[in-house]
Amino acid sequence: MESRSVSERFKSAIPPRLAPVLRVGFLMPNLLMGGVEHWLLGLLKHNDRRLSWSVCVTNPFAIEPEMRREAEPFAEVVTGEAALAALVANADVMVAWGVYGLDEMLKDFTGPVVQVSHGCGAWTEHFLAANRAVTTHCVAVSRAAATAFGHARVTIIPNGVDPRRCEPLRPRDVVRREWGLLPHEIAVGFVGRLSPEKNSLATSHAVRALGPGYRAVYVGKGYGEDMRPAARDLTPDAIFVPPMQQVGDALHALDCLIMASPAEGFSLVLIESLMAGLPVVATPVGVVPDLQQDHGLSLTTVPVYPTSSQLATAVRQAISPAQRFNVNHARTVARHHYSAETMTRRWASYLYEVSR
Numbered sequence: 001m002e003s004r005s006v007s008e009r010f011k012s013a014i015p016p017r018l019a020p021v022l023r024v025g026f027l028m029p030n031l032l033m034g035g036v037e038h039w040l041l042g043l044l045k046h047n048d049r050r051l052s053w054s055v056c057v058t059n060p061f062a063i064e065p066e067m068r069r070e071a072e073p074f075a076e077v078v079t080g081e082a083a084l085a086a087l088v089a090n091a092d093v094m095v096a097w098g099v100y101g102l103d104e105m106l107k108d109f110t111g112p113v114v115q116v117s118h119g120c121g122a123w124t125e126h127f128l129a130a131n132r133a134v135t136t137h138c139v140a141v142s143r144a145a146a147t148a149f150g151h152a153r154v155t156i157i158p159n160g161v162d163p164r165r166c167e168p169l170r171p172r173d174v175v176r177r178e179w180g181l182l183p184h185e186i187a188v189g190f191v192g193r194l195s196p197e198k199n200s201l202a203t204s205h206a207v208r209a210l211g212p213g214y215r216a217v218y219v220g221k222g223y224g225e226d227m228r229p230a231a232r233d234l235t236p237d238a239i240f241v242p243p244m245q246q247v248g249d250a251l252h253a254l255d256c257l258i259m260a261s262p263a264e265g266f267s268l269v270l271i272e273s274l275m276a277g278l279p280v281v282a283t284p285v286g287v288v289p290d291l292q293q294d295h296g297l298s299l300t301t302v303p304v305y306p307t308s309s310q311l312a313t314a315v316r317q318a319i320s321p322a323q324r325f326n327v328n329h330a331r332t333v334a335r336h337h338y339s340a341e342t343m344t345r346r347w348a349s350y351l352y353e354v355s356r
Contacts, residue, residue, distance in 0.1 A: 022351055025091035026055040027084075027105065029098045030062030031077065033243055034193065035159075035268045036097060036118050037067055039141070042160050042340030043347060044074035050348050054091065056084045058099055066245070093355045102131040112136045112354045117145040117154075119265035121197075124148040137354050142287045145265035157350060158287065159266045160343025163335055165245075166275040168252040175253040179239050185215045188315055189254040191247065191269045194222035199283075199305070201227060202260035204234035206281075206311035214315075215239065219250045251276035256319050258311065261285055262304045274334040279318035279327055281311065287338075295333045298326045 031037055044053055053075035057063055060079035071077050078087060088094065088109050096102055097116045106113060115131055117124055117140040125148045128135075138154045140146035146154040168175075173183075181187055188210070190203040200218065207216040216238040218231065231238050244250050247269075251257070257273045257280045264286030271287065273280050281300050282288050291297045300318040302310050317323060336342075 021052050022050060022348075022355060023052045023090055023092045024054070024351060025087045025094045026053065026075075027058065027094060027096040027099045027102070028055065029058050031055075031057050031067045031071065032062060032064050033067060033245075035266065038161075038268055039118070039159050039343075041067070041070055042162055043344050044071055045162065046160075046341045046344040047074065048344065048348065051351065054078070054087045056087050058084075093351055095351075096131070098127060100127055100130055103134045106134055114139055114351075114354065117141070117148045117265065118159075120144045120148050120263055124265065125150075139350070141266040142290050144263075144286050144289070148265075155350060157346050158290070158338055158343065159268060159271070160338055160340040161268060161271045161275055161334070162340040163275055165247050166251060166272050167248045169246050170249050172252050175249050179217065179241060179253065181215060181217075181239070181253075184213065186210075186213055186255045186319065187215050187217045187253065188256050188258060189217040189219060189250070190258055191219040191250060191254075191273075194218060194220050194227050196227065197261070197263075199260045199262060201230055201234065202306065202311055203258045204231045204238060205308040206258055206315055207238075208234050209308035209312035210315060217241065217254060219244060219247075247272055248276055251278050254278060256281060256315050258315070259283065260302065260306060260311070271334050271338045274327075274330040275338075277327055277331045279323060280330075281314040281318050291330075291333070295337065297330050297333060299330065 055071065055075050055077045057079050068077055084105060088106060093112045094106060094109060095114045095116060097118060113135050114137045115128055115135045117128060128148055138149050138152045140154050140156050141159045143156060146156055188203055188207050190200045192198055194200050204216045207214045216235040218238065219241045220243050228240060251273055257278050259267055259270050259280060259282040261283060267286040270280060270282060281302060283304050284301050288299060291299065300314050302314045
């Protein structure tokens with residue numbers, strides 16, 4: 001498999017006034033409050049007018065109203081066969097993620113079809129392989145995500161985060177009081193989907209091993225299996241907070257974030273935490289190896305499926321004064337290389353390239 005960094009292929013963006021508007025159609029199975037949806041919102045909100053976006057969601061029952069409200073000022077969001085046919089008829093290029101049956105949906109489309117990999121598990125590999133015949137171009141958000149394509153030629157365009165989401169709108173002490181945190185308590189947090197594949201229980205395992213003065217905080221909601229009873233068995237005083245659209249409020253209220261997934265395609269919450277200047281403990285998955293290899297970041301890492309002792313040691317190291325320089329350096333790298341604006345410029349250049 002050949003993976004090429006987009007920064008190597010597209011050194012400069014096409015001047016907006018010289019480029020015609022390119023009509024891009026997106027195909028997605030849902031519009032929920034997940035990482036891929038925030039990737040889409042980042043593209044929509046930071047468009048420099050060279051691209052015209054339309055989004056078709058194949059499952060009309062998997063749309064959260066809040067996400068639709070955020071997307072619609074920047075792009076048409078449609079569902080249904082008739083709307084899909086109209087979108088395809090008017091698009092110059094199609095971009096798809098997580099959708100099966102592209103060969104039927106795009107049977108009359110003659111332009112480029114870009115499939116995007118945001119993951120590296122069996123589900124991602126399955127839908128990418130199922131649509132291989134109609135796919136003309138492959139994009140992954142990290143080197144880890146590129147492996148899901150097998151031996152295909154892949155262009156890597158890293159995900160991007162809107163720095164404004166990572167800024168707090170409310171003071172840290174106000175948020176912590178609302179959560180029920182005491183002033184002296186060190187908040188060790190998990191932010192994201194409360195589900196087994198994210199190994200969110202690692203946060204409670206770490207806090208239990210750390211002992212008094214530490215508190216587990218979970219920001220998010222579950223899909224499927226409820227892990228909250230198991231977390232409360234480990235840490236009876238664990239705090240559970242609903243998802244926050246302004247994630248900066250949560251990140252600035254925490255003292256350390258644990259991202260202990262056994263596998264990730266990217267991990268937006270990792271970049272969001274780095275942008276917020278929050279110390280992070282992470283497994284070496286998703287974008288973590290890219291950050292270390294491309295930017296020389298010294299992140300606090302633990303093995304996949306770490307022990308409680310390894311987690312506790314890593315948390316102490318991450319929040320120590322000796323790590324402050326590395327935390328600040330990571331914040332600078334994240335804001336410079338992994339912003340939504342940078343991502344959108346890269347995508348615009350790439351889509352113009354493939355549509356020629």
